[in-house]
Amino acid sequence: MGCRDVHAATVLAFLSGTASVAGLLAAVLLPNWRQMRLYTFNKNERNVTVYTGLWIKCARFDGSRDCVIYDPQWYTAVDQLDLRVLQFALPLSMATAVSALFLCLIGMCNTAFVSSVPNVKLARCLVNSAGCHLVAGLLFLLACAICLTPSVWVIFYNSYLNRKYEPVFSFDVSVFIAIASAGGLFFTSVMLFLWYCACKSSPSAFWQPLYPHAPSMHSYAAQPYSARSRLSAIEIDIPVVTHAS
Helix, strand or coil, X not given: XXXXXXXXXXXXXXXXXXXXXXXXXXXXXXXXXXEEEECCCCCCCCCEEEEECCCCEEEEECCCCCCCEEECCXXXXXXXXXXXXXXXXXXXXXXXXXXXXXXXHHHHHHHHHCCCCCCCCCCCCCECHHHHHHHHHHHHHHHHHHHHHHXXXXXXXXXXXXXXXXXXXXXXXXXXXXXXXXXXXXXHHHHHHHXXXXXXXXXXXXHCCECCCCHHHCCCCCCCCCHHHHHHCCCCCCCCCCCCC
């Protein structure tokens, strides 16, 4: 694995993370988290399906693509606990994933354009590309947990609503998009961790998260002292007094 070059694993991780963030954005904006089917026994009327999103609600007749009732202020009056939690969890997950993408991009740019031996004066302050990718992997894993937990909860909460009221509720496509996006975030995290673990076996300390000391000083080593040199530091000339017999 070419650890000192921009590797295919890091590029694939960046693309996977970008696609996952795009999927989260689509899941947040689409009004397709929950459906509620309202049936009528009047043959002259059509059944109605209410599409519930995180921010808007739309009611449509069967066979129609236009909203009979459109509520753009739904986000202020959400009465379903799982959707209310998702209103906070998904934007937080997106912000965490975007931060991880930014760090991943910094790491790739650092690998491609920065010298492998940093300035001696800045060596203790710089985070190298391995450190960027490692922290990005942790952030991707955190974003996955923040997104996946409430998204899976929607499925169980949907069953709770069907038991409490009537079996007219069903989860919609946004649930699958969010879960797939969480899987993409987890895959991105695993790719970055595998890249880091493979490069960590390199003998160079360049692949540690932080530079412990300047890599340019690795060639310097303390020379062992001989027994004579250790004693020479404490030798004192002591005059010898002899007594005449």
